[in-house]
Amino acid sequence: MKWLSLLTNEWIKIFSRIRTWIFIAIPILIIIGVAVYDKVTTDVEVNENWKQELTQTMEEDKKVLDEAKKNNDDEFYIDMLETNIKQNEYMIKNDISPYEKTTWQYMKDMAPISSLIGLFVIVVASDIVSSEFSKGTIKMLLIRPYSRWKILLSKFLATLGFAFVMWLVVIIATWLVGGLAYGFGGIDQSYLIVSDDQTVKERMVVEYVFANIGVEFIELTALVALSFMISTLFMSNSVAIGVAMFTMFAGNTIVMLLANKDWIIYTLFANMDLSTLIDGQNQLIKDLTLPFSISMLAIYTAVMLAITFTVFQKRDVKA
């Protein structure tokens, strides 16, 4: 299959660049750094008196909550305080220490690192089409005996492959580092969530970790499709990086501002943060569910890819 060689070529191009290796190294260094910092600074004695400490925190939270209610503060803030208090109460009652750390807990704690990976994937995805235009190398590629869609598909799959590999490398690194720092046990460890009816429940940490790994693959696919479309349309990687990053980061702020609008759940950025939907904690829009968001992302991805391929097929290359 000669066509696979196109994929090999793209893969080689991605990994021939130093920045790719830096992108992989940064999250790994952060993972190691956080574990080391945590190990060095954690006071073991305090951890053993965790019940006392938790009670203290709870008392303070209660005071703050009363204050907040008096001042008619933001509902979201009040909710958060109530949740915290409930969780702490439950922990003390059921003897669940918040400091009992294992590699699975570490993986859950480090889950937000996926945004960093999203960022690097955006850079690579935005670059893979537009830089060939800006450097003019696209000409050398398009005059080969391959239809344009095959060339574009090879680029899309190579970027997707890169994104997935990077995510897997980071997951494995987190598990390893967490295991070395806190031990590899704890597969049966649970954590607490507060559901909508304000009852506290236990959930498996492992469950969260694997759900998070899964949804990140979906998020990355949508993110690659988005950057890909923008960079093909505008042939500029800076525009593509800008738009994709905006969707990923500023998207949250916009969603918060427009959270009470009905149509917000149909926008791309409202559905870009799947991990909050796993256990429904800190969820900005209550109407969203995981299946709904995944379906929305699938539709968006399909439409964006369709636009990208149509435009690329017809474009006059003057680079």
Add this chain to the structure above:
Amino acid sequence: MTTHTLELKNLTKKIKGKTIVDDLSFSVREGEIFGLLGPNGAGKTTTIRMIVGLISITDGDVSINGINVRENYEKAMEQVGAIVENPQLYEFMSGYKNLMQYARIMPGVTEERIDEVIKLVDLEYAIHDKVKTYSLGMRQRLGVAQALLHKPNVLILDEPTNGLDPQGIYDLRNYLRLLANNGTSVIVSSHMLAEMQMMCDRVAIIQHGKMVRIDEIQSKEVEADVKVHFQIEGDVHQAKQVLAEINPELDVVESGNELIVQTADVKSIAELNKQLVLAGILVVGIQRKTKTLEERFLEMTKKGGDLNEMAVPVNE
């Protein structure tokens, strides 16, 4: 019967109502070097871009080895090697890795072939260096190398001598000739007349997207191009009479103290000299002069008629 490897039929490109290439038709024979000559902006590069499928064809057809590019692009491009404008390569990779990119996706390129091509363009000493360290000439040569990798029978080079030094140009010319002799059709574009005349068998002159004319370039040693200048001490007119008596058909022109005779044959020059000396004419010098390329071009364009507005720089 001559086989045509590349055929353009009424090729037209319009961009936003403006006609860039206008009803262009020509056929390139197997084993010839065909030039597209015209000033900058004449539509040479646009034509080449349409041939290799970089831009869409508004009207007309392009066939490569009898396969219509619009109908079966993949099949048609298998036998094509090209450089469109400057060869732009991946700067962050070595020359060798760049070649590997193309070797991988073209049919039938072996490792030996890669080495052969590298040797041919004389890049062995730098092939494992990153392309960002290459000079323009080295990039050009690497570009030629990638175009030749799969032994295409149609080779399209847009401004191939750009950035090459005189030695490089000479080598390229010889190599293109070798390829052509082996049956490859080579299409080169240039705005430099001198280059085209030395390189091509036929030249299509394009202006404002239209074909002005196609000229056969005659070989350098044709009689019409070589003139012999006899420097005469004394009566030049008498000397002319002497030559006219020997051969009335001989084209002899008086110019100052010189007689200019059109002949390329060395023996006849010696014979003419002998006759002049025997007739008592003092011949103080004999010089063979080839017509300058500029002279040739001007002659060519005069025949072409309305080419006055076309400025073709000869030396850049």
